[in-house]
Each structure stands twice: as C-alpha cells, then as structure tokens.
Amino acid sequence: MSKLDLNLLRVLQILLEELNVTLAAERMHLSQSAVSKHLARLRDMFNDxxxxxxxxxLKATPRALELAPQLHLIIQQLEQLTRPTAFEPKKSKRQFTIHLLDTAYSLTFPFFMPELLNKAPNLRLKTKTWNPNSLDELLKCEIDIGIACREWDKRSPIHIDDIPSELNHVELIKEHSVCLVRxxxxxxxxxxxxxxxxxxxxIQVSFGGMEQWLLDDVLNLQQLTRDIAIDMPDFHSAxxxxxxSDLILCAPARYAEKLASSFKIRVLDIPVNIEPGAYVLLWNKHFEQDPGHQWLRELIINNVNEQSVLGI
Structure with a gap:
C-alpha cells in the first residue's frame, strides 16, 4: 500500500459508477487519455x-467489485475530514443521493424543492426508485437518505419498530390504502x-421491492386471498x-387521490381493518452530526410535515 495514491481513488469510484471511460472523463472534466493513464496507474496500484x-x-473485474463498497466508505470519510464544520447552503455544490418509493415523489419533492433551490442553488440531488437493495445501501452509507413505507400494524413484516438500529428515522406522512373501481x-x-x-x-402493483401488501398478509391470517389477475409495475398504468375493466385496484390513499381526478374511477374504503402506515425518512446514524446532511433532512422534514398537517 506504499504506492497508494488517494487522488486516484476518486477516479476508480467514478469508473465503477459509469463503466465508461468517455463518460467518466466528462464527469471529471478530464481528457479520455488522462483517464486512461490514471486507469493504468490504478491497475499497477492494485495489481489487477x-x-x-x-x-x-467496461466490465468490472471481481477485484474491482470487491473494492467498490470499501472505496465508497473511504472517500466518504475523506470528504468528512475536509468538509467545513459549518454548512453554507448558498455556496455548497454537494451532491446527495436519495432512494424513495415512486409514490413518494409527488408527496414530498414539490414541497421542499422550491426552498432548496432558493437557499442552495448549486446543491444537487441524485434520486433513484427505492428497491430491494436500498436498505442495505443505507446501512453501508452508500446513499444519504431513503424515503420508504413502514407499517404500524403489528401484523406487518415491515413494522416501523423493525427498522435496523444503525438507522435513524422520522415519520413524514401517515398513509392508508384505498380501493379503486371504474x-x-x-x-x-x-x-x-x-x-x-x-x-x-x-390488479396488484409491486413497488418498493414489496411482493405482497400488508392487506394480503392480513387476509392470509383469515385463510383468505385476493384473486390477482395481473401484476403491474406502476400505479398510473394500473x-x-x-x-x-372490472378489475379492482388497491393503492396508497394520498397518491391515489392525486391521480384519481385524471381517470373515471371511484375511490372506496378497503373493507379490511388495517392500521394506517407511514412514509418515513431514513438515514444512517453515521450522518447524524454532518451539518449539510442535517440541513437537508430538516428541510425535507419541516416542509413535508407542514403539507401533511395541512392535508395537501
């Protein structure tokens, strides 16, 4: 490790993300030949x-894939060392990565983004749909924030009390499901x-990595099941x-009510007794005292909670 050049670690990280020399060069504002030279040094450094x-x-070798999570953590820790102890939103060009459910976009971003753009005009958010790997990425500090669904009903396998101890969370919006028919x-x-x-x-919509809804878990306890005709990836298409058709669709109430006016459908209560759940903001405790992370969390929480209280 005497040959380790910390300046090259960022190059390796971006190559792993882009898997393309041209795109990596553009992102780092370097020439392709410069990136190729850096890659040659990296190969010598890691003997791979x-x-x-x-x-x-580009296709990463097993050794490169093995390095990826360690690399992310090392760079993150180095950035922590050089990051100012105070966060200045107006001057910050920091990028935050957020994973969230499809249904959470319209319930959150319109309410905090205007203030973010005004107070931190150069800040960048990179978003991705919440997926089965998102929780693990939060635990590894590979993403900054998650917005996912958790349940208060004790019969749920994703009860809010079962959030891993390494994560902190705040409830953003109470949510329950409704039934839609034409x-x-x-x-x-x-x-x-x-x-x-x-x-x-x-119609069943599988989202956020959930193959089965709490509704189905509760029905199964009564030896009952829904007859699923089709499984779809998004609520708009559903x-x-x-x-x-005469197919019935169950959907999160707030999201459904926003879209329902665009369709000739009726909203009904689900005739099953289920305790409402919630959209929760999740982050690793590693970021708890990070000034920039704290600023973003509070911005989201304050603005989204306000619209939730108002019933928007």
Missing part, C-alpha cells in the same frame, strides 16, 4: 486489470363489503387498466 473492455463498455362498476350496485371485495379479480 480492474476493468475489461466489452461491446457495452365508474359504473357492478360492485357499486351491491353492498360494499369483504365478500364483494373478494368476489372480483384484482389506474388506466382499472378504468377500462
């Missing part, structure tokens, strides 16, 4: 090829109860299908 060229770009759906002509609810086939 690190990347192989393919028709699709206008003139035959179910509207009968008594709306559990029997009617289960009589019709359903609502369009719901509008054109």
């Amino acid at each position: 090829q690190l990347f192989e060229r393919t028709a699709q770009g 206008e003139h759906h035959p179910a509207l002509k009968t008594k709306w109860d559990l029997k009617t609810f289960l009589h019709y086939r359903h 609502m369009s299908l719901c509008e054109q």
Whole structure:
C-alpha cells in the first residue's frame, strides 16, 4: 500500500459508477487519455486489470467489485475530514443521493424543492426508485437518505419498530390504502363489503421491492386471498387498466387521490381493518452530526410535515 495514491481513488469510484471511460472523463472534466493513464496507474496500484473492455463498455473485474463498497466508505470519510464544520447552503455544490418509493415523489419533492433551490442553488440531488437493495445501501452509507413505507400494524413484516438500529428515522406522512373501481362498476350496485371485495379479480402493483401488501398478509391470517389477475409495475398504468375493466385496484390513499381526478374511477374504503402506515425518512446514524446532511433532512422534514398537517 506504499504506492497508494488517494487522488486516484476518486477516479476508480467514478469508473465503477459509469463503466465508461468517455463518460467518466466528462464527469471529471478530464481528457479520455488522462483517464486512461490514471486507469493504468490504478491497475499497477492494485495489481489487477480492474476493468475489461466489452461491446457495452467496461466490465468490472471481481477485484474491482470487491473494492467498490470499501472505496465508497473511504472517500466518504475523506470528504468528512475536509468538509467545513459549518454548512453554507448558498455556496455548497454537494451532491446527495436519495432512494424513495415512486409514490413518494409527488408527496414530498414539490414541497421542499422550491426552498432548496432558493437557499442552495448549486446543491444537487441524485434520486433513484427505492428497491430491494436500498436498505442495505443505507446501512453501508452508500446513499444519504431513503424515503420508504413502514407499517404500524403489528401484523406487518415491515413494522416501523423493525427498522435496523444503525438507522435513524422520522415519520413524514401517515398513509392508508384505498380501493379503486371504474365508474359504473357492478360492485357499486351491491353492498360494499369483504365478500364483494373478494368476489372480483384484482390488479396488484409491486413497488418498493414489496411482493405482497400488508392487506394480503392480513387476509392470509383469515385463510383468505385476493384473486390477482395481473401484476403491474406502476400505479398510473394500473389506474388506466382499472378504468377500462372490472378489475379492482388497491393503492396508497394520498397518491391515489392525486391521480384519481385524471381517470373515471371511484375511490372506496378497503373493507379490511388495517392500521394506517407511514412514509418515513431514513438515514444512517453515521450522518447524524454532518451539518449539510442535517440541513437537508430538516428541510425535507419541516416542509413535508407542514403539507401533511395541512392535508395537501
């Protein structure tokens, strides 16, 4: 490790993220030849090829993949050492990475982004849809913030009390689910109860890495199941299908109510007793005293909580 050049670690990190010399060079404002020279030094430093060229770009070697999480943590710690003890939003060009559920975008970003853009015009947010790896990435400090769904119902496998101890969290928005049916759906002509609810086939939307809803967990405890006709990746497409068929769709209430006016659908209560859940802001305790991270967290929490209280 006597040959270790800390300045090259950032080059390796960006190459691992981009898997493309041209894109990495553009991102670092360097020439491709300069990046290639850095890569040659990195290969010598780690005694490994690190990347192989393919028709699709660069492919990381097993050694490079092994280095990736350690590299991220080392660079993060170095940035912590050189970061000012006070955060100045107006001057900051820092980038934060946020993973969040698709349904959380419209319930959060419109309420805190205007203030962020005004107070920190050069700050950058990189967002990605919450997925099965997001919690692990939070635990490894590979992302800054997560916005995910957690339940208060004790029957849920993702109960809010089961959030890993390495993470801190704040409840942003209370949430419950509703049932959507098309206008003139035959179910509207009968008594709306559990029997009617289960009589019709359903659209299932799998999001945030959840294969099954709390609703289904609760029904299973009663030896009951929904008849799922189709599993879809997003609610907008699911609502369009719901509008054109007798299929029933269950969706988070706040998100559904925002979209429902664009479709000819009716909103009904789900005839199953389930305690409301919540969208929660998650972050690793490693960032607890980080001034910039703290500023962003408080900005999101204050603005989103305010709109939640107002019922927007």
